[in-house]
Amino acid sequence: MKLITKFIWIYLTVTLLVLGIAGFLSYHIITDEINNELKWEFLDRIDRVTYLIERGRRFHPKRSIEGDRNLIIEQLDSIVEPKTEVSDTLIWHDRLEQNERNVKVSAYRTINDKSYYISTYGAMIESDDVKEAVIKILFWILLLQVLGAFGIGYFVSGKLFKPFRETLDKIKSFKLNRKSYLPAEKTGVEEFDNLNRFVEDMTRKAVSDYQNLKEFSENASHELQTPLAIAKGKLELLAETPLNEEQYRYIEALERSVKKLSRLSESLSLLTRIENEEFENSHEVNFSELISEGIKTFEEFIEFNNLTLETKIADNVIVNIHPALADILWTNLLQNAIKHNVENGFISINLTPEALTISNSGNPTDVPTDHFFKRFRKADQNSTSIGLGLAIVERIVRQSGLDVSYKVNQTVHTVTVELKNVNNG
Known part of the structure; x- marks a missing residue:
């Protein structure tokens, strides 16, 4: 995952978390504010009615003033202690034809030695309406945040991180054998x-x-x-x-x-x-000709060691590799098969467009086969081999973009080099 992609995902995750908390808090804050406003409005209405009664205004029992249907004023038969009550109630809504939740404020007031019951109420905003409004607001905020995140991500990735990508590309292409360092360039960003x-x-x-x-x-x-x-x-x-x-x-x-x-x-x-990559310029090498000529060079040596040679070499197997490395690779593989063989043993060479396989008879071994590609690792420590042949093979194969494997099946040792044949891509 790219750095900018990870940054965007982290940014959006934090945004979702913050918006979720903000939505929860917004819902309760908005609901409480609206309810408190309704309560203060109703208390103010009761205070206004009290003021009018004190000034001598008369009201008919259970009649509202100034056409206010939600205001009830009743004169009580006895004197009561002044108090104010706030509660919720259900009131029938004619247009909606259903009971709606309302805030009701009731007050008992004693004015001029008479007690009055004053009550007013009003519909509360439905919680579903508040939720819907909050969700819509948060949705648009989130949408703008997403667009902003991708916009900033594109800007950061395209322009701000351009010097970083250029430095990374230079590091990837840096090679010691070119004998030149990477000079520092000014970018305008301190880091x-x-x-x-x-x-x-x-x-x-x-x-x-x-x-x-x-x-x-x-x-x-x-x-x-x-x-x-x-x-x-x-x-x-x-x-x-x-x-x-x-x-x-x-x-x-x-x-x-x-x-x-x-x-x-x-x-x-x-x-x-080889490790310093001094063999860089690759060419198309005909492995079929290379191996055929190499076998002729080692024929006497193979006969001297009483070994039987079996070959199956396909024609025109072309591999993109440095010619010197190709010769060293093949020579080391064949020498390894000869040196680590047994008396009256065999060597089998099989070349196809896909792989070069060299098998030879040998002694059983308990040494892990991947150890043979390490320096000075040998199955037989008493052998005259210096233990670098397969290490050189592994370095050549790795530098040339090929693959190599070593397998032992009882007394048969097999080295396989996976080739990238030019003709087969």
Whole structure:
């Protein structure tokens, strides 16, 4: 849900709650005010009648004055204590032909040693009428509030939040390997200006750290390869000198360690370059040709390990990927199937427009398959593998917008790369 949509929903929810409370209070306040006005009006009428009687005005019993049908004046036979009573009563309404609720004010007054009963009444406003009026008012207020909310939402989303969206788009498109930070732009809004300055500081530092780390990695890899090459050459020369059997074993172990360290350095350097997205320019790569040529390169190695190879490769499977990454992806998958195989095992390669599947025989494992895509995770810790092959595969697949999965069915290991074939969209 977008921020402005959430804001509108919160605004309308609060509006409905406030209008509901306001409607309840308005109904009771309006009703009480009207009833109080009626009571004060009737009390004023009684005071006026009292004043006229004091001035000598005579009234016929049960007759109203000045044509007022709702006023009753009666002279009592005995003296009573002055008092005033307010009550509700039902009075027949001729036009509506039904009893209507009325407010009745009755007073007992003693004037010139005579007691009088003075009563007046009037129809109260029906509660349903008050409710209807309040509901109509609240409805129009709510309608205006809704229109105002969407109007403000459109304005806020379209204009006020425009700098925020622009900054967000820049952050999404920001890449470290471009070696350029995001300069802060003035927006006229303090919060957005603070955000842009923060983004500039963070991207400037990220670019600087990336550049320093990249230089360190490249220098370290280069400097490491030189002594490794020297050590490898010296060991080869030493192996050609007269040595006893134990010395030869030591030299072979050292050569294996040097080779593994060299592969480790190269793999880590490659993994860093992939994670830094230095392979950006994708092309249409023919996976059918890539795999067919790659199999020829590894034929002798497969035969040397007494493995049976089965292939089913569809023609013209085109994938949008960086050519170097495509070659590394395929090579690592095949090398993984060869290294982690068993004696007299098999390798099955199946390429379709939808997926590349490589299955191989292997030892059962209890290690969760998702761990194989992590660095230095291996099913057999005694293996000569450095444990980075599938980690590199996972990074390539993720950067290229593909999917990869690893499954183990007893002694059969299967890696599947879901492809986005250009020909099939």
